Amino acid sequence: MYFKTVRKSLQKVLPEIVTVLDIGTSKVCCYIGRLGSGDTIQVMGVGYEASKGIRNGAIVNMEALSTSVARATHAAEQMAQVTVNDILVSLSAGLVESHILDVSLPIAGRAVDDNDIRKMQQTAAQSVGGSNSEILHCIPVTFNIDGTRGVKDPRGMVGESLGASIHVITAETGPVRNFYACVDRCHLSVSGFVVAPYASSLSTLVEDEIDLGVTLIDMGAGSTSISVFYDGRLYHTDYLPVGGLHVTNDIARGLSTPLLHAERIKILHGSAMVSPLSNQDDRGIISVPQIGEDDPQKGLQVTKSELVRIIRPRIEETFELVKERLKKFNDVAIASKRLVLTGGASQLPGVRELASLILDKHTRLGKPINVQGLDERMRTASFATCAGLLVYARGEQKLNASRQKKMSQNAPAFFGRFGVWLRENL
Numbered sequence: 291m292y293f294k295t296v297r298k299s300l301q302k303v304l305p306e307i308v309t310v311l312d313i314g315t316s317k318v319c320c321y322i323g324r325l326g327s328g329d330t331i332q333v334m335g336v337g338y339e340a341s342k343g344i345r346n347g348a349i350v351n352m353e354a355l356s357t358s359v360a361r362a363t364h365a366a367e368q369m370a371q372v373t374v375n376d377i378l379v380s381l382s383a384g385l386v387e388s389h390i391l392d393v394s395l396p397i398a399g400r401a402v403d404d405n406d407i408r409k410m411q412q413t414a415a416q417s418v419g420g421s422n423s424e425i426l427h428c429i430p431v432t433f434n435i436d437g438t439r440g441v442k443d444p445r446g447m448v449g450e451s452l453g454a455s456i457h458v459i460t461a462e463t464g465p466v467r468n469f470y471a472c473v474d475r476c477h478l479s480v481s482g483f484v485v486a487p488y489a490s491s492l493s494t495l496v497e498d499e500i501d502l503g504v505t506l507i508d509m510g511a512g513s514t515s516i517s518v519f520y521d522g523r524l525y526h527t528d529y530l531p532v533g534g535l536h537v538t539n540d541i542a543r544g545l546s547t548p549l550l551h552a553e554r555i556k557i558l559h560g561s562a563m564v565s566p567l568s569n570q571d572d573r574g575i576i577s578v579p580q581i582g583e584d585d586p587q588k589g590l591q592v593t594k595s596e597l598v599r600i601i602r603p604r605i606e607e608t609f610e611l612v613k614e615r616l617k618k619f620n621d622v623a624i625a626s627k628r629l630v631l632t633g634g635a636s637q638l639p640g641v642r643e644l645a646s647l648i649l650d651k652h653t654r655l656g657k658p659i660n661v662q663g664l665d666e667r668m669r670t671a672s673f674a675t676c677a678g679l680l681v682y683a684r685g686e687q688k689l690n691a692s693r694q695k696k697m698s699q700n701a702p703a704f705f706g707r708f709g710v711w712l713r714e715n716l
């Protein structure tokens with residue numbers, strides 16, 4: 291199994307310098323970060339490239355994508371003046387499945403310890419993992435002891451039976467192997483995968499939001515992905531194959547303009563809602579170059595309101611679809627009233643207001659926080675996933691450092707393929 295080796299390498303204490311790679315639909319972005327003492331993360335190197343050869347989160351052109359990856363990592367290496375070997379990579383939520391499993395374990399009157407929790411993770415993972423799927427994350431969400439629900443950390447508590455709800459995220463082996471091969475072509479190796487909206491949450495959400503429950507929507511170029519936190523834990527992930535690129539396409543079609551101009555017009559003048567001063571939107575005229583027309587004087591003249599009329603239905607439809615998905619999965623996401631939007635496409639004016647209206651939640655825009663050394667351009671929502679990968683790596687470093695100490699004293703016999711999820715323990 292590919293994951294066996296990869297996850298095993300994660301058992302080692304991560305080095306102080308880590309390299310992460312976000313492979314998105316529009317861009318491939320690499321950060322090299324120094325994980326300092328305490329909670330600091332200092333970005334030392336940055337590289338990004340237009341992404342090629344990826345569709346709906348999966349590789350469709352290996353050569354093109356590996357060129358983008360090689361260029362992005364090389365630029366980051368040059369800036370940081372280090373040579374990279376291993377990278378932690380984001381995986382699109384379109385390639386994964388979220389499962390919540392209830393498992394129980396007899397504890398016969400003794401105090402619960404780390405090994406009990408790992409055994410439960412192993413049981414949950416075994417019941418969903420198959421020969422064609424790989425386990426990416428295995429996160430205990432809530433515990434109960436002898437029927438007492440809502441226990442956050444059962445370690446040290448005494449009882450007869452320990453129960454847990456465990457969130458297992460799986461990915462199909464085939465597409466995952468292609469990412470290994472792609473990174474391998476760049477003479478690098480994958481140290482692990484993190485589901486993209488999980489990474490985005492880690493760089494944009496504050497602790498209170500995670501504890502009280504929050505839904506995060508990462509609005510990218512080709513996708514809108516969702517992560518739901520409940521009681522401090524990632525409870526669900528979901529994915530819709532629609533994003534900012536679709537808005538650009540709508541503008542290009544609606545105004546008969548080349549994609550390049552449609553993208554520029556969207557960024558400069560686009561909005562998902564008419565402004566409160568809507569007569570201003572009618573007065574500002576935008577000149578739109580036409581497909582096949584060289585003479586800029588012959589551009590189409592449109593008002594901002596006309597542009598909004600093209601953009602709004604797509605954003606509305608996206609949030610309506612998100613609403614359906616959240617309803618389907620269960621009422622936890624609906625019950626939490628807080629929503630954070632991130633990803634490049636969330637930067638369109640009016641998106642926050644529309645989300646708040648349709649999803650009926652208190653909504654804010656999320657940008658990467660707690661990562662130092664990023665210039666202003668990189669502190670925007672487009673780079674939330676990449677920054678989040680560094681936050682994830684720091685979390686692992688801390689967990690592994692403390693666990694490795696314990697493991698060397700008392701290595702449990704069941705540490706096989708599944709033992710590696712200790713990192714997503716408590």
Ligand SMILES: Nc1ncnc2c1ncn2[C@@H]1O[C@H](COP(=O)(O)OP(=O)(O)OP(=O)(O)O)[C@@H](O)[C@H]1O
Pocket residue numbers: 313314315316317341509510511512513514533534535538553556557560633634635636637638639671672673
């Ligand atoms: N200021 C802006 N206003 C509106 N849209 C923007 C702005 N900046 C970027 N975008 C849009 O954001 C999208 C890119 O976002 P992002 O970089 O998060 O995507 P990605 O990670 O490459 O894609 P995905 O996550 O879907 O694989 C593009 O569609 C782009 O048009």
Ligand SMILES: [Mg+2]
Pocket residue numbers: 314315486508510511633675
């Ligand atoms: Mg993205």
